[in-house]
Amino acid sequence: MTLHHLRGPAAGLLAGALGVCVGYLAGGLTGPAGAPVAAVAEALIDISPPAVKDFAIREFGSQDKLALQAGVLAVLAVCAALVGALARRRPAAGLAGTAAFAAAGVAAALTRPAATAAYLLPSLLGGLAAAGALWALTRAAGARVPAARPPADPAPADPAPADPAAPPRRRFLALSAASAGAAAAAYAGGRLLTERASVASARRSLRLPAPAVPAPALPPGSDLHIPGLAPFITPDATFYRVDTAIVLPQIPPSSWRLRIHGMVRRELALTFADLIRRPLIEDYITLTCVSNPVGGPYIGNALWLGASLRALLREAGILAGADQLFCTSFDGFTCGIPVQAAMDGRDALLAVAMNGSPLPVAHGFPVRTVVPGLYGYVSACKWITDIEVTTYRRNVAYWAQRGWSARAPVKTESRIDVPAPGRLRAGRTVIAGVAWAQHTGIDAVEVRVDRGPWQQARLAAVPGIDTWRQWAIDWDATQGTHVITARATDAAGYTQTAIDEPPAPDGATGYPAITVAVAA
Numbered sequence: 001m002t003l004h005h006l007r008g009p010a011a012g013l014l015a016g017a018l019g020v021c022v023g024y025l026a027g028g029l030t031g032p033a034g035a036p037v038a039a040v041a042e043a044l045i046d047i048s049p050p051a052v053k054d055f056a057i058r059e060f061g062s063q064d065k066l067a068l069q070a071g072v073l074a075v076l077a078v079c080a081a082l083v084g085a086l087a088r089r090r091p092a093a094g095l096a097g098t099a100a101f102a103a104a105g106v107a108a109a110l111t112r113p114a115a116t117a118a119y120l121l122p123s124l125l126g127g128l129a130a131a132g133a134l135w136a137l138t139r140a141a142g143a144r145v146p147a148a149r150p151p152a153d154p155a156p157a158d159p160a161p162a163d164p165a166a167p168p169r170r171r172f173l174a175l176s177a178a179s180a181g182a183a184a185a186a187y188a189g190g191r192l193l194t195e196r197a198s199v200a201s202a203r204r205s206l207r208l209p210a211p212a213v214p215a216p217a218l219p220p221g222s223d224l225h226i227p228g229l230a231p232f233i234t235p236d237a238t239f240y241r242v243d244t245a246i247v248l249p250q251i252p253p254s255s256w257r258l259r260i261h262g263m264v265r266r267e268l269a270l271t272f273a274d275l276i277r278r279p280l281i282e283d284y285i286t287l288t289c290v291s292n293p294v295g296g297p298y299i300g301n302a303l304w305l306g307a308s309l310r311a312l313l314r315e316a317g318i319l320a321g322a323d324q325l326f327c328t329s330f331d332g333f334t335c336g337i338p339v340q341a342a343m344d345g346r347d348a349l350l351a352v353a354m355n356g357s358p359l360p361v362a363h364g365f366p367v368r369t370v371v372p373g374l375y376g377y378v379s380a381c382k383w384i385t386d387i388e389v390t391t392y393r394r395n396v397a398y399w400a401q402r403g404w405s406a407r408a409p410v411k412t413e414s415r416i417d418v419p420a421p422g423r424l425r426a427g428r429t430v431i432a433g434v435a436w437a438q439h440t441g442i443d444a445v446e447v448r449v450d451r452g453p454w455q456q457a458r459l460a461a462v463p464g465i466d467t468w469r470q471w472a473i474d475w476d477a478t479q480g481t482h483v484i485t486a487r488a489t490d491a492a493g494y495t496q497t498a499i500d501e502p503p504a505p506d507g508a509t510g511y512p513a514i515t516v517a518v519a520a
């Protein structure tokens with residue numbers, strides 16, 4: 001193996017990179033979700049079985065989508081190198097390989113819910129650029145041994161190393177540099193275009209009215225301010241994010257519309273201005289992901305501001321027999337909120353703000369639903385654009401299609417945040433955490449060290465029953481290794497089960513436990 005042998009794979013890699021970057025640039029013009037890598041990654045998310053999503057969330061957390069795109073690029077790189085190696089001997093094979101990639105990109109882009117005919121352009125143009133680059137590079141790489149022997153595979157029209165002024169090595173290097181430069185330029189252009197289309201400035205300049213129904217004042221002592229304990233209110237920056245979007249939907253409020261239709265007496269269509277003209281309700285609500293394992297991080301508490309979903313549905317007039325609000329996001333994701341939960345008087349919101357500012361784009365700007373007491377995948381539709389009043393028999397939402405349960409009330413659970421697992425000094429210390437049973441409320445948390453008795457933790461104050469609740473208990477830590485376990489009891493009198501269940505299909509259960517090593 002010499003450097004000379006690596007020219008084929010290098011040609012493949014460069015052509016692949018150029019194709020991907022040209023596709024990204026074209027996506028900047030036609031809609032970034034149609035760019036080849038993003039489209040393939042999103043299509044993979046849609047077709048991957050729930051176990052894979054579970055694995056990705058567990059292993060990569062909120063970095064799951066970065067990891068997925070890196071994976072797509074890695075697979076692409078290996079294939080491109082192989083195609084390049086092949087193309088050196090058989091140019092037709094190189095063209096066929098490139099065409100196959102372009103076709104996969106086009107197919108993935110056209111299956112995107114927001115796809116228009118223009119979505120086929122990025123992969124098509126990327127494919128053409130890659131094919132051209134591959135053809136030129138493999139031709140330049142063509143000669144096996146430059147001077148001494150005649151070319152191994154002489155093309156009748158062009159005996160490759162003929163021109164003494166441009167020795168093949170120089171020509172190959174020059175073409176490689178040109179391809180890499182073009183790829184970098186296309187990437188930079190694509191970035192610029194994508195950022196220009198962003199709604200960041202529309203979000204910054206948006207002014208929202210004051211709430212007609214302000215949130216209850218936070219009672220003193222709702223945050224125990226214990227280092228290491230999750231704060232009562234989760235800042236936007238650390239609020240967990242779970243969704244299927246590789247490219248975040250960019251929806252200016254001026255073009256947002258919501259349609260409410262289906263089993264209603266009167267269809268409604270709202271603009272953003274219509275929505276925020278309605279009396280806005282403010283409330284603290286804790287959101288939880290069904291994929292959160294016991295002790296996991298996929299839970300957060302925020303102050304939400306939004307219009308009442310119930311009031312809107314009353315205006316539309318729900319017909320008898322309807323039991324599901326089938327909510328569709330701009331990006332095609334769907335949630336199935338139980339009609340009963342939206343109508344029973346809890347603060348089911350079409351939310352426009354989170355923690356005092358317009359929703360962050362990643363959390364659903366400009367409008368999402370928030371319904372206390374239900375896992376996010378059935379209740380918290382981000383970038384919502386459509387509500388069809390229907391039945392669970394007729395419509396099956398995104399995660400329910402993939403085996404998760406259609407209705408998903410949050411399970412009573414708790415988590416231990418402090419002490420962090422690891423080493424500790426003997427003596428008085430504090431054990432603390434959070435517990436939640438949204439829209440029921442938490443009445444007690446008990447803690448046990450090793451096989452000792454269950455002891456009552458003290459509970460922080462809460463503004464209502466829709467949030468999590470901090471708890472803490474003092475502990476005289478003794479030398480040795482200890483297992484600390486906790487369990488919560490909700491306001492309905494139910495104590496969380498000790499039975500360990502995984503997240504699928506309707507939420508993890510079991511007591512949270514940590515192991516600490518206490519030094520003398």
Ligand SMILES: Nc1nc2c(c(=O)[nH]1)N[C@H]1C(S)=C(S)[C@@H](COP(=O)(O)O)O[C@H]1N2
Pocket residue numbers: 239240241242243244245287288289290329330331333362363364375376377380381382383
């Ligand atoms: N459009 C859209 N909305 C969505 C999702 C999604 O993938 N797409 N995921 C849901 C899930 S599974 C959860 S747990 C919550 C998470 O909301 P967050 O990202 O604001 O924390 O959003 C829900 N709404």
Ligand SMILES: [Mo]
Pocket residue numbers: 242288289290291375376377
């Ligand atoms: Mo979720």
